[in-house]
Amino acid sequence: MTLAELQTGQFAEAHELQPGQFGAGFTTRLQAIGVVPGKPIQVLQKAWLGGPLQVRVGSTTEIAIRRHEAALITVNLVNEADFVGAVS
Amino acid sequence: MSAHCHTGSKSVKPTASTATSRRVAVIGQPNNGKSTFFNRITNAGAGVANWPGLTVDLCQATVQLDHHPVEFVDLPGIYDLNGYSDDEKVVQQFLETTQIDLVLVMLNASQIDRQIRTPLQVEALGLPAVVILNMADEAKQFGIEINAQELSTRLGMPIFLISAKYGTGCAKAIAGIAHALDDQPNTYQVTDISASLAQNPVTDARIKSLLHGAVRMPSPLMITLTNKIDRVMLHPVFGLPLFFLSMFAVFWLIWTVGIPTADPVNAATAWLQNKIVDPLIAPLPEVVKDFLINGVWNGITSVASFLPLIGIFFMIMAALEDSGYLSRAAYLMDAFMARVGLDGRAFVMQLMGFGCNVPAIMGTRVMRSRAMRLLSMLVIPFALCSARLQVFVFILAAVLPGPQGAIALFLLYLLSFAVAFLLAAIMSRSSKIFKSTEPFVLEIPPYRLPTIKHVLLRAWGEMKSFAHRASTFIVLGTILTWLLTNLPPGAEGLDTFAGKLGGAFSPIMEPIGINPFLTVSLIFGFIAKEVQIGALAVVYGLGTNALGVKIGETLSFAQAFSYCVFSLLYVPCLTTVATIFGESRSGKFTAFSVALSMTVAWVASFIFYQSARLLGFQ
Numbered sequence: 001m002t003l004a005e006l007q008t009g010q011f012a013e014a015h016e017l018q019p020g021q022f023g024a025g026f027t028t029r030l031q032a033i034g035v036v037p038g039k040p041i042q043v044l045q046k047a048w049l050g051g052p053l054q055v056r057v058g059s060t061t062e063i064a065i066r067r068h069e070a071a072l073i074t075v076n077l078v079n080e081a082d083f084v085g086a087v088s
Numbered sequence: 089m090s091a092h093c094h095t096g097s098k099s100v101k102p103t104a105s106t107a108t109s110r111r112v113a114v115i116g117q118p119n120n121g122k123s124t125f126f127n128r129i130t131n132a133g134a135g136v137a138n139w140p141g142l143t144v145d146l147c148q149a150t151v152q153l154d155h156h157p158v159e160f161v162d163l164p165g166i167y168d169l170n171g172y173s174d175d176e177k178v179v180q181q182f183l184e185t186t187q188i189d190l191v192l193v194m195l196n197a198s199q200i201d202r203q204i205r206t207p208l209q210v211e212a213l214g215l216p217a218v219v220i221l222n223m224a225d226e227a228k229q230f231g232i233e234i235n236a237q238e239l240s241t242r243l244g245m246p247i248f249l250i251s252a253k254y255g256t257g258c259a260k261a262i263a264g265i266a267h268a269l270d271d272q273p274n275t276y277q278v279t280d281i282s283a284s285l286a287q288n289p290v291t292d293a294r295i296k297s298l299l300h301g302a303v304r305m306p307s308p309l310m311i312t313l314t315n316k317i318d319r320v321m322l323h324p325v326f327g328l329p330l331f332f333l334s335m336f337a338v339f340w341l342i343w344t345v346g347i348p349t350a351d352p353v354n355a356a357t358a359w360l361q362n363k364i365v366d367p368l369i370a371p372l373p374e375v376v377k378d379f380l381i382n383g384v385w386n387g388i389t390s391v392a393s394f395l396p397l398i399g400i401f402f403m404i405m406a407a408l409e410d411s412g413y414l415s416r417a418a419y420l421m422d423a424f425m426a427r428v429g430l431d432g433r434a435f436v437m438q439l440m441g442f443g444c445n446v447p448a449i450m451g452t453r454v455m456r457s458r459a460m461r462l463l464s465m466l467v468i469p470f471a472l473c474s475a476r477l478q479v480f481v482f483i484l485a486a487v488l489p490g491p492q493g494a495i496a497l498f499l500l501y502l503l504s505f506a507v508a509f510l511l512a513a514i515m516s517r518s519s520k521i522f523k524s525t526e527p528f529v530l531e532i533p534p535y536r537l538p539t540i541k542h543v544l545l546r547a548w549g550e551m552k553s554f555a556h557r558a559s560t561f562i563v564l565g566t567i568l569t570w571l572l573t574n575l576p577p578g579a580e581g582l583d584t585f586a587g588k589l590g591g592a593f594s595p596i597m598e599p600i601g602i603n604p605f606l607t608v609s610l611i612f613g614f615i616a617k618e619v620q621i622g623a624l625a626v627v628y629g630l631g632t633n634a635l636g637v638k639i640g641e642t643l644s645f646a647q648a649f650s651y652c653v654f655s656l657l658y659v660p661c662l663t664t665v666a667t668i669f670g671e672s673r674s675g676k677f678t679a680f681s682v683a684l685s686m687t688v689a690w691v692a693s694f695i696f697y698q699s700a701r702l703l704g705f706q
Contacts, residue, residue: 011308021525022525022526022527023172024172025171025172025173025456026527026529028167028168028170028171028172029167029168029171029527029529030529031168031205032117032167032168032171032202032205033167033202033529033531034199034201034202036202036292037292038292040308042308044315044318045318045319045322045323045324046324047322047324047327047419047420047422047423048324048325048327048328048423049423049424050423051419051420051422051423051426052419052422052423052432052528052530054318054322054419054532056308057202058199058201058202058305058308059201059230059305059306059307059308059310060198060199060201060230060232060305060306061199061202061531062531062532062533062534063529063530063531063532064415064418064419064422064432064528064529064530064531064532065528065529065530066422066426066527066528066529069527069528069529080309083307083308083309
């Protein structure tokens with residue numbers, strides 16, 4: 001599934017990034033923000049009127065990302081018990 | 089622990105440093121508190137300098153470390169050395185054309201899990217570096233554990249944990265920088281950044297081996313105070329109304345605190361004129377005295393009376409930005425902004441434009457897409473800036489005193505937003521030039537309490553830049569006003585060059601209810617808004633108090649409001665136009681922007697004035 005389809009309260013890991021129509025600049029920016037394969041990812045809020053999502057990447061980075069862009073990030077659902085930090 | 093460079097890169101050339109001062113480049117991601125630490129090192133004594141080949145000025149200062157001069161250069165905050173944004177290109181260009189002795193990498197300690205990429209990229213370039221982990225206080229609150237010693241050993245770079253905001257650890261870090269410089273006498277020159285980064289890519293495996301056991305991040309399930317507040321502030325239904333409420337509070341603050349600040353300044357300059365300037369110039373001939381007082385002195389005092397308002401606005405914006413609320417504003421407004429072809433950040437820039445258009449235009453640099461940058465720059469001039477506010481306060485106080493005037497002013501603010509976003513919607517749909525395909529990914533930082541010191545420092549810096557940029561035009565404007573309104577010699581009112589110029593425009597200005605006197609003020613309002621009312625006073629031949637009475641007597645409500653609508657939309661000041669040209673680097677675009685504004689202003693005033701007349705207002 002994609003990040004755009006993730007519901008608030010579900011836990012997932014980032015899987016793959018597609019550049020879509022935005023090109024390499026988009027995936028580079030996402031990696032710098034911390035969206036890399038295996039990174040814990042969850043949706044905290046969804047804005048009104050089809051607006052952007054508030055997404056937590058890892059444990060201390062939060063971003064606003066439009067739904068169209070979020071659809072380019074595929075994620076895998078994980079159990080809450082397995083939802084630990086990337087490093088410990 | 090001495091800094092030594094990674095030997096994998098072939099494209100960096102170390103040579104023995106023969107220059108008298110060493111050079112340290114400071115890089116890091118945006119919002120890492122880089123400039124706070126930079127101010128600490130340089131004791132806020134940094135100035136901006138232009139570097140050859142770069143399109144922006146960089147902050148730099150030379151400091152004595154261990155009795156050696158060291159030049160620190162603050163590079164723009166960037167996410168990736170391989171990136172595509174304007175700021176990232178500036179950093180790449182700087183690194184490829186300048187000799188550097190050391191790189192200072194500023195990281196946010198709370199986000200070390202992802203920001204560790206930056207020092208690894210610097211390492212891939214073969215440059216020696218010192219890593220500063222800033223916001224150590226925040227990291228502690230999050231429960232992050234960092235074994236700096238172990239991490240430093242694994243990375244091969246000195247690491248210092250600091251809090252630039254509160255000063256903890258800074259002295260040790262600065263000593264560490266001095267030590268690192270002493271340890272390696274070479275200077276470096278990177279030749280090809282993309283090649284170096286392609287040869288030594290930052291791998292997830294490397295990051296994992298670096299951090300495992302040395303850094304402990306908290307659980308992704310944690311709920312912070314910021315999250316609790318955001319459940320309200322970013323609530324899908326309540327978030328937006330709360331935001332509008334807070335914006336209203338800001339404007340109310342500016343109305344009650346900001347506008348009255350002109351009064352003490354005017355009193356002070358009046359006193360100065362009485363006690364010092366007048367006696368000083370008394371022996372000079374009348375014409376010269378008139379020129380000095382009504383020309384030059386007028387220009388200086390009009391800038392002075394206006395600075396406190398702008399200062400307050402910059403302080404409010406700095407506090408909002410430091411608190412993290414502006415990113416949330418961008419998140420809340422993005423749904424609407426996307427529909428008009430812009431994004432959430434463009435809304436924040438528009439807000440900035442209400443203080444002064446110039447820094448707002450410059451703020452569009454953060455947008456990577458040229459189309460969105462141009463569209464944003466096209467609509468920012470419609471923001472009701474503080475200078476225009478002064479014009480409206482004066483006119484409305486004369487024609488519509490009391491609560492009715494306040495309502496009229498509120499309507500002008502609404503008009504400003506409406507025109508800006510309507511135009512954005514139209515332009516983004518009708519021309520490829522303004523159609524943007526930039527992705528919207530914006531970081532939302534935790535809520536932070538702004539420090540008074542930092543807010544004041546930033547506001548002061550902005551005011552200095554503003555005064556520097558705008559004062560030339562404003563003083564020039566008042567001198568030009570004086571010349572055109574006093575020549576030919578002996579002429580008065582509409583017989584002067586200025587009056588004749590105003591009269592020449594009456595065929596197009598009469599249908600919108602603007603008489604030749606007001607037209608003259610609009611001509612000079614183009615040069616600088618601060619001059620607009622002053623020019624009106626001169627062409628009527630009255631002092632400002634008497635002018636207020638005269639306006640109240642001779643202008644109908646419809647004429648006055650039409651004048652306000654036209655003043656709001658027709659064209660920003662010359663400084664703004666110059667900035668638009670500087671940022672867009674296109675004469676065609678700048679000319680288009682001016683032509684568009686004039687047309688929109690005329691059409692809007694026409695619609696208002698003729699409708700008002702039809703409805704019986706005369």
